[in-house]
Amino acid sequence: MKTNAVKINYWLLLLIVFGGFLVFGFSENVKGPAIPRMQDxxxxxxxxxxxxxxxNSLGYLVACSFTGAMAGKFGIKRTGIVAFASMAVSGVLMYVSANYVQLSASYFxxxxGNGMLEIGLAIMAARIFVKNTGAMMNLAHFFYGLSSAVAPIIAASMMGWRPMGGELGWRGMYLIMLSLSLLPIIPSLLAKFPGDGGEEHGERLTLKIVGKDPxxxxxxxxLSMGVVSELAVGGWLVNYLEKAYDWSTGAASRMLSIFFVFFMAARLFLGPLTDKIGYTLSIILLSAFSGLCSFAAILIGEPGAILFAVAGVGIAPIYPTVMAILAKRYPxxxxxxxxxxVTLMGIACVIGNLLIGVIIDGVQKLFGAGKAAKESLTLGLQAGYGFIALMALLCSVxxxxxxxxxxxxxELV
Known part of the structure; x- marks a missing residue:
């Protein structure tokens, strides 16, 4: 009976983590089709x-500042439930927002909730996946990639729905999508979380002690260099292909979708590899592969554009594998x-993404004198995307x- 109870509890925990990453991916990535309508x-x-x-960045960093302490004091179970509930509440507030201030408050x-959920899910996964940690971390993050890939398509479709004669719009879409956050609360109420039953996880380690560890x-x-490279692809690949190669928005978006296909496949299939050859060695090889693919794509030009997407194979496992390193090094x-x-990574990501824009503009102005506008813009875009590739290589270094x-x-893990 006890063995069955343990198995049931484990499956409940898997449901929470995998379902949580699905919800997280949806909430983060439905904004693309919604933002133009909000603006109008x-x-x-x-x-x-x-x-x-x-x-986005501000709320994330604020959540980073207290979620770990909250999990240590009140337990990861309660922390997770609060994160899920706050996202659902924000959906209601977004639905009834009457002006820009109210919309901004609900978005914040x-x-x-997103920031709490990201850190909360990382903590949950670290406690739950004590065996085959790399594979399971990558599998959990696969669900985030899966929902991220389909979220814009689903959101665009939902906004056109006409229940009871009226268009659902971005308000109704956000209300429905963020209400999905309530579903993982059900297994959360039933499950028992490792570390919440009197075990003093995290109380022996302080930020000061971590900060003294080289x-x-x-x-x-x-993590910072890997994630800057990862996130920048979503923000800059379509722009690069459209402006450097004169691709249509549809064709450029399809290449981004192919990137996410490689990205998801890597998290699904390469996770066991990280456990087999070691987490640090895996990151060295995979991030170098990603950087080299991106540099090759820039140098080859339009015929090598597929390499931008193939780079997703190398960059995808970085984040979950680093989470596995943290789980093993600081149990x-x-x-x-x-x-x-993650807090320092968030700050680095803000700086990194700003630098990409500065590099593009700077190179365009510095080396674009006497060149055609298209040629100077392409030069700037190549430099900016070169920075993205460089981040992947520096992640490896x-x-x-x-x-x-x-x-x-x-102490290798």
Whole structure:
């Protein structure tokens, strides 16, 4: 009977983690089709729209500041339930928002919930996946990639629905999609979470102790560079293909979709490889592969554009594999280590994405004199995307340092 109860509890935990990543992916990526309609409904200028989107990073960083401590004090079960519930509430507030201020407040709350959920799910996964950690972390993040890939398509379709004669629109779409956050609460109420039953996970480890560990800073470097490269593809690939190669929006978007297909397949199938050859070595090889693919795509030109998508194979496992490293290196303080790492990564991502835009403009102005507008723009875009590829290579280089640091101390994972 006890064995059956343990199995049932494990399946409930899997349902929460996998379902949580599905919901997370949907909530993060339905905004693409919705934002133009929000802008029209509230007559927002570009600055107001930019501020609205800035709540993404701000809410995320605010959530990073307290989620780990909240999980340590109140338990990851309650923390997860609060995260799911706050996202559902934000959907209701978004539905009834009457002006820009109310919309901004509801958006901010949504990203607080998103940030809590990202860290909360990482902590849950670290506690649950004690065996085959790399494979299971990658599998969990596969569900995020799956929902991320289909979210824009589903959102665009839903906004055109006409229940009871009226168009559902972006308000109804957000209400329905964010209401899905309530579903993982059901198994959360039934399940027992490791570390919430009197085990003092994380209380022996403080941010000060983590900050004194050189390996922790190397892990931050590895994750930051890898994630900057990963996220930048979604923001810049379509733009690059449209402006450098004169591709249509549809053709460029299809190439981005192919990138996500490679991305999801890598998380699904390469996870076991990380357990087999080691987490640090896996990151060294995969991130180098991603960077080399992107550089090759730039150098070859339009005929090599498929290599932009193939780069997704290398960059996809970085984030979940780093989470596996944190789970193994800091087993009794995982939430503290994740808070430290992910908060600094969030700051680095903001800086990294700003740098890409600055590089594109700077190179275009610096080396574009005497060149045609199209030629100078292409040069700037190549430099900007070259920076994305460089981040992947520097992720590999940083992990080489991490590898030798850990090997000298017999602490490789």
């Amino acid at each position: 409904d509230f007559s927002l200028n570009e600055t107001q729209l930019g501020m609205l989107l800035a709540f 709350l949504m990203y607080i 390996a922790a800073w190397l892990i931050v470097l590895v 009794r303080g995982t939430e503290t280590a994740i808070t430290f790492t 940083s992990c080489i340092y991490l590898y030798f640091y850990l090997r000298r101390r017999n």
